[in-house]
Amino acid sequence: MQVVEDSAQSFEVNLTFGGRYVGRAVSTSRSRYEVEFSDVELEPPYRRKGLGTKLVKLVITRLRERGVRHIYGSVPRSALEEFPEIVQWYERLGFKNGERYPVAVPGAVAYLHLDLLDS
Numbered sequence: 001m002q003v004v005e006d007s008a009q010s011f012e013v014n015l016t017f018g019g020r021y022v023g024r025a026v027s028t029s030r031s032r033y034e035v036e037f038s039d040v041e042l043e044p045p046y047r048r049k050g051l052g053t054k055l056v057k058l059v060i061t062r063l064r065e066r067g068v069r070h071i072y073g074s075v076p077r078s079a080l081e082e083f084p085e086i087v088q089w090y091e092r093l094g095f096k097n098g099e100r101y102p103v104a105v106p107g108a109v110a111y112l113h114l115d116l117l118d119s
């Protein structure tokens with residue numbers, strides 16, 4: 001697992017295996033304590049092996065260490081169509097569905113958030 005960008009604004013983790021790109025997760029700072037989580041995606045052959053879960057847990061740990069208090073993200077319709085249990089997948093990682101969100105995202109079918117002070 002390789003952290004490719006780790007700045008005040010952005011935190012991007014790329015997952016590689018034997019030099020091959022496997023997937024990534026991108027988080028972007030939206031305010032001092034808030035981060036928007038986006039682009040969690042694994043290449044198709046690497047899905048359903050627990051890697052997505054590990055990747056998101058790593059990102060949560062790193063953001064917590066950086067003092068982030070709130071992570072939010074949205075689920076696009078395409079993700080729900082491909083994986084109807086996607087919201088439950090995030091809920092297993094501690095996210096809550098449907099509460100506050102700063103701005104409406106076109107095409108989003110669900111909004112997720114995780115309060116790091118609670119967990």
Ligand SMILES: CC(C)(COP(=O)(O)OP(=O)(O)OC[C@H]1O[C@@H](n2cnc3c(N)ncnc32)[C@H](O)[C@@H]1OP(=O)(O)O)[C@@H](O)C(=O)NCCC(=O)NCCS
Nearest residue numbers: 040041042047048049050051052053074075076079083089
């Ligand atoms: C969503 C995604 C990141 C999940 O990562 P992953 O490594 O495939 O998921 P995990 O192996 O950690 O998931 C564990 C469990 O979630 C469930 N699950 C994961 N993907 C699933 C799918 N496509 N359909 C049904 N259940 C699924 C299963 O219960 C799985 O356990 P099992 O394989 O023992 O049944 C990955 O599938 C992906 O890249 N999807 C395409 C992009 C996308 O939709 N990103 C999310 C945008 S909000």
